[in-house]
Amino acid sequence: MPSSLDAHLRSALDADEGQRRIAEAIRHLCTASVKVRNQIIEGGSNLGEQRGDTNTDGDVQKELDVLADRAFLQAAKDSGFMFFGSEEQEGPVTLDENGDFAIAIDPLDGSSNISTNVSIGTIFSILPVSDANRADPKTVFMQKGANQLAAGFFVYGPQLQLVLTVGDGTHVFLFSPKFGGFVEQTASVTIADKAKEFSVNMSNYRHWDTHIRNYVDDLLAGEEGPRERDFGMRYVGSLVADAYRILQRGGVFLYPSDGRKGYQNGRLRLMYEANPVAMLVEQAGGAATDGTTRILDIEPEGLHVRTPLVFGSKREVERIGRYIADPDALA
């Protein structure tokens, strides 16, 4: 019988009461993920239907967005954790004045893909609450990603998977209805150092800065240009799907800043997309930057701030930094 998530949590998070509370919160998050999974499987065709409200991205909420937000808010309540989600217009929800931990979460990332049956996900980050910032929920979440105690994402695809780190490497767990829980699928994922694929929305090419265009041009030129090989391209348009593929077989993902209105810092959110993905990728031996600065070192200037995001095979992420630092160099 493969090792269970429970066994992993008991061995990785058992040093003190705080760690045990984080383990319990991860169990509650898993319970919420199974509710979302079951709704996707059984929920019929209205899951992608719009409800009329908009979230902070300006996206119209879908039925499943609201169900996921409620399910994960309940998980935070059951954990006694503060809660801040991408769907929250007003800001963080204080659930427990004396809470020691907080969850920043995108309850349903990629919901525009529901109607096309593409993998979607939930991305979460667990942060400490210090006495200094406990009084103001907003300051609780205004901390850099390096402070994360745990991070993960659920992938609602052909299988329900949990990609998780509690600072002890990145591990993949598979939901097994037969087993009635999550079983370990891959212990200690390692991202291949060399990238053979890149992942970017090429339709934004004309909006990128010169150095990003130069970098992508060289990828497209392959062996006929300055690069040592030809490259493949994969782009799902669902962050958890692209991130999971890169964790499994290497590659590099880019969502750069671009000239479009509202995209000067790219599209992805620092708090509940870039930071958790960056922790998972670094724990798997990869790298994650905004092009030049380590994502986990970025001090947030707002709760829903966006950041340019580059992550994946470490040598490729570093190469992009060299294109930006010296656009004329053939990095």
Ligand code: P6P
């Ligand atoms: P674009 C999905 O809506 C999402 O937030 C991420 O999951 C994904 O990586 C990105 O947006 C895709 O954005 O502009 O390429 O459609």
